[in-house]
Amino acid sequence: MNRRILTVVALACALAALVLGLVFAGGRSPGALDSAAASGVSGLGHGLLDALVLPTEPYVLLPAIAVIAGICLYRRRRGDALLAVAGPAVAVALNTWVLKPLFDRWKDGTLVYPSGHTVSLVxxxxxxxxxxxxxxxxxxxxxxxxxxxxxxxxxxxxxxxxDIAGGTFFGTAVVTGLRAAVTPRRAPAPSDG
Structure with a gap:
């Protein structure tokens, strides 16, 4: 993907996460969409739900990051290995220490917007x-x-x-933004005249 497309995706996703966060900031109660989603999955068993959440867990994601970075290093793609490690690390840190306190959305005594599980996975x-x-x-x-x-x-x-939508937008914004920042600019086309 070229730098311009990456930048547009990063900015659009960051804006979407910001707007969605502002709509639900300060602990506002869930909207109709949130309530409908909760009722749609309410009949599923606890075991199945635990299995579905598995890809968001650190004990799954950290080895995945290590494998991706290792493959990149083996192929001598240091920049890609750095992205594999830095993308999730930067996004999770910013989400945990900046965005969640900033948006101040709570559920059962925990800050929930944007979803850290989602940011990690995305x-x-x-x-x-x-x-x-x-x-x-x-x-x-x-x-x-x-x-x-x-x-x-x-x-x-x-x-x-x-919360999940906000985490998806934010995680995408961080990784595409980092990739855009390290993607070389295209050389200008030679002049014809």
């Missing part, structure tokens, strides 16, 4: 999409994993659907 998935040769397959896998994790997080009461 940053790894976006890294995979950016680095994968088969982008369509990587996107399809990402959509399925994120959809399953969303059902699990909502069903277990971890997050509202809007």
């Amino acid at each position: 940053t790894v998935l976006v890294v995979l999409v950016l680095l994968a040769r088969w982008k369509t397959a990587a996107v399809a896998l990402g959509v399925v994993l994120l959809g399953c994790a969303a059902v699990g997080m909502i069903g277990l009461g971890y997050h509202y659907l809007t």
